[in-house]
Amino acid sequence: MATSRSIDPAPVWRAGAQLFSGRPDPEWSLTPVRARALVAAWDTLHAIPSDAVPVAPVLGYRGCRMSDGAGRTWRAGQGLVLLQHEGVSSARADPDRRFERAILASAPPGVLPADLRRGII
Numbered sequence: 001m002a003t004s005r006s007i008d009p010a011p012v013w014r015a016g017a018q019l020f021s022g023r024p025d026p027e028w029s030l031t032p033v034r035a036r037a038l039v040a041a042w043d044t045l046h047a048i049p050s051d052a053v054p055v056a057p058v059l060g061y062r063g064c065r066m067s068d069g070a071g072r073t074w075r076a077g078q079g080l081v082l083l084q085h086e087g088v089s090s091a092r093a094d095p096d097r098r099f100e101r102a103i104l105a106s107a108p109p110g111v112l113p114a115d116l117r118r119g120i121i
Contacts, residue, residue, distance in 0.1 A: 011035075012069035015103050017112055018062040018077075026111045030066065034106050038066055041099050042074060045081060045092035061116060064103045076100035 013030035030038070063077020072085045081099050083090045094100060104112065 013066065014069070015064065015066045015106055017064045017104060017107070017116065019060070019113070019116070021059055026107065028107055028111055030106055035066070035068065038074070038099065038102055038106075041102060042081060042083065042092065045094055045099065048080070048091045048093050050082070050089040050091045064100055066103050074099075074103075076103060 011032075013032065013035040014027060015030050016025050016027035019025050061077075063075055065073055065075045067073040072083060075082045075084070076094060076097075076099050079093065079095050079097060081092045081094045083092075104117070107117075
């Protein structure tokens with residue numbers, strides 16, 4: 001007798017901030033509702049050439065990221081958002097850093113340093 005199983009499990013959405021060198025960066029789970037809102041926000045950003053993405057600083061805050069658990073990763077920082085999926089990159093302008101701020105605002109209390117929250121969010 002066959003048993004019922006879900007073929008497509010719900011994606012596990014994760015977010016994080018790239019802060020540290022030599023120790024793990026803070027990371028947290030995103031709710032599906034928050035993740036859908038961020039993907040919808042991505043869809044509103046204007047596309048730019050992927051080769052226009054600047055190099056992030058080596059030390060200190062380098063941006064934030066979101067991943068869907070199925071191979072897509074968005075990296076936001078310096079007014080840009082880069083989506084990487086299966087070896088292909090797409091870049092979009094985020095001049096007001098709204099996408100970046102929305103990811104950082106999704107962090108539970110105490111996960112991010114207070115000065116980062118004050119300075120970016």
